[in-house]
Amino acid sequence: MDRVINKRRIIISGREESFQVAFIKNRKRISILVDDTGEIQVRCPPGVPLKNVDSLLVREKSWLNNRLVDIRSKNRHRQTLGEGAALPFLGDRLTLRLGAWGRGTVFRCGDDLWITRINTENMDMNLCIRRPLERWYLRSALAYFPRRLDHWSKEMGVSFNHLRIRNQKTRWGSCSSRGNINLNWRLMWAMPQVVDYVIVHELCHRIHMNHSTAFWSSVKQFIPDWEVYREYLKTMDSPW
Ligand SMILES: [Zn+2]
Incomplete structure (x- = not known):
């Protein structure tokens, strides 16, 4: 097996934190990583005793604490995915x-x-x-987006080639010159009107491949409140 994973606990600044230790074949050194959700991961060569890993984390406590405080303040509005979230x-x-x-x-x-x-x-x-x-969420998007895209495509009399549902952190949608439309499943976090706005926006790129005044007036024709939804998307962030 290439990867053996252990769960451990450590007290940092009075809080009990859990961390994951992965033993990885061919790995030469131990590394500690705190990902952007605040999870601590340790990667090490096979055969390193867990007590050595524990004592390394104890030595790195203050670095870990700073890193966790930093990430958690950035993610303050986010919640832990647990019962009741x-x-x-x-x-x-x-x-x-x-x-x-x-x-x-x-x-x-x-x-x-x-x-x-x-x-x-x-x-x-x-x-x-x-x-x-x-x-x-992705599966729900796969069921929902094609229906809305078909609806708007008929309503606007604009065709498209192919729909792909993407997993992207920052981009909500795009439309290629060949008429391929990409939509981000994370739009499922938003209201249906916002999803419609993004779909209409992308379909309008089938008429105008730019963000000219003419483009926005096409959008406005179908989504009069487009500016509200556009602003909304600028600040919509991951709920977890
Ligand atoms: Zn655009």
Whole structure:
């Protein structure tokens, strides 16, 4: 096996933090990494005793603390994905529910979004919640965007070639000169009107491949409040 993962705990600044230790074949040195969600990961060569890893983290405590404080203040508006977390979804607010039972599925029941087979002990949040949750949003986008795109394409009398649903951090949508439209699944965090605005925006690029006055007046014809939605998207950030 190339990768063996261990979960450990450490007290930093009075808080208990968990970290992940991955033993990776062919790795020469130990490295500590804090990702942008504030998860601590240690990568090391196979065979390094865990107590050596622990003492390295103890030595690096103040660096780790600074890094965590920094990331957490940046992510202040974000929430931990746990039981009860609020999940924006096309203008609705779903509540994340975690079940230890079941077969590892994600499903919506009313305003609850369930992720099952979650073992809260020794849990890797990224692996167990974030990934299945983001896959669920992606699947929902795959069902929703084509319907809205078809609707607007007919309404506007503008054709397109191909729709791709993308996983991008900063871009909401794009349209190529060949008429291929890309939409970001993260638009599912926004209200339906915002999704419509992005779709109309991209379809308008089939008429004007620029952001000229003529382009914006085409957008306005179908989405009179486009400026509100455009501003909204500038500040929309990840809810987790
Ligand atoms: Zn544009």
